[in-house]
Amino acid sequence: MTRKYVVRPETAVLTRGFDPSLSVGSARPAVFRSSTYVFNSPESAAHAFEVALGKVKSKPGESLDLIYARISHPNAEILEDQIVPLETGATGAAVFNSGMAAISTTFLALCPPGSTVVHTSPLYGGTQLFLDAVLTPLGVKAVEVDAGDTQALVAAIAAAKNLKVVFVETPANPTLRMSDLRAAVAAAKAHPDHPLVVVDNTFLGPTFQHPLALGVDLLVYSATKYLAGFSDLLAGVVLSGNDELVASLRGLRGVLGNILQADECWLLSSRLATVPLRMNKQSKNAQRIAESLVGHPAIAAIHYPSLFTDPEQCRIRDSQCDFPGAIITLELKGGRDAAFTFLRTLQIAHNAVSLGGVESLACHPRTTTHSELSPEQLDRAGITDGMVRLSVGIENWQDLLMDYRAALEKV
DSSP: OOOSSOOOHHHHHHHSSOOGGGGTTOSSOOOOOOSBOOOSOHHHHHHHHHHHTTSSOOOTTOOOOOOBTTTOOHHHHHHHHHHGGGSTTOOEEEEESSHHHHHHHHHHHHOOTTOEEEEEESOOHHHHHHIIIIITTTTOEEEEEETTOHHHHHHHHHHOSSEEEEEEESSOTTTOOOOOHHHHHHHHHHSTTOOEEEEEOTTTTTTTBOGGGGTOSEEEEETTTTTTOSSSOOOEEEEESOHHHHHHHHHHHHHHTOBOOHHHHHHHHHHGGGHHHHHHHHHHHHHHHHHHSTTOTTEEEEEOGGGOOSHHHHHHHHHHBSSOOSEEEEEETTHHHHHHHHHHHOSSSEEOSOOOSSSOEEEOGGGTTTTTSOHHHHHHHTOOTTEEEEEOOSSOHHHHHHHHHHHHHHO
């Protein structure tokens, strides 16, 4: 839809990507459940396939015929257009049927056999498992660097041969260690292989952290989390300021068949306008709770951005994050028994994996979200037996604090 003025993101997310005249005047997008689409002409069909296969490039503003829902469909196109203004620096997006689908497709597209990936650690367990169980057997070398160790990250990038991707998860899951994105971008630009910097922005984006504005090439999201926000659908998104890169990922998505289906696209697009509202509420709740738990005798350590004491972590936080977010990681005295007692005692927060929903969740990363890692990997990453990860929702923060304190008393 042509506009004569530029609107702000919170307006664009409700107004772009959708033409009511194409949906019988509906004020909001309909669900288009169709597997195949009728071409305007044989010529337009041939051209659509040429573009889909990468034989020719589409022209700016060109409207192409849809082909088949595995390649793209109206709800995917609407969602991909509407999500862009939420992410500072993005010009294009591709949606997938899970966060791991987005991550795995990105790695497969960018890392041919014989190439190298430098990545921070810890990573989400599923990402680490994909590196170990899929990419490494395919001949891709993975070089691990501790999250937050800027000098080691820069050195690893400089030393890597045939480097294709620098993959950074920041804050790290579940330790919340932050990595310097500006330093990663500068090191990648100085490398003769010109690797792409890819960031998992699930924990703080798109509201509190804007990596594309810092020079990062590509963002991946588990949209299941804060973007969807209600723990009722699976989705993944990649966003970039490089439209050719996004187009290449859409092409591989069509081959792998992991596009997000129409109903889920429709649901997710309806949630986008409330992402900043929900995330701001969750972050405020979490900060109040984390700071109120400081000094509790059952807690050995609290990992939360507003409580950082390490000067380097404070520097990174202040340089690239607007607010601390809604994930708190506690290390409890007493190890696994203490962690399990805490989780078993909770009355408001649910003992469940995942995060970012309006309801509060809590889990034991070492035996759940990161259980794919070996004991050695877990120990090196600092994922201890006494660690509990809290995803704070939009409930009343004082009620949640009461719940956490009551569980801590049982510990």
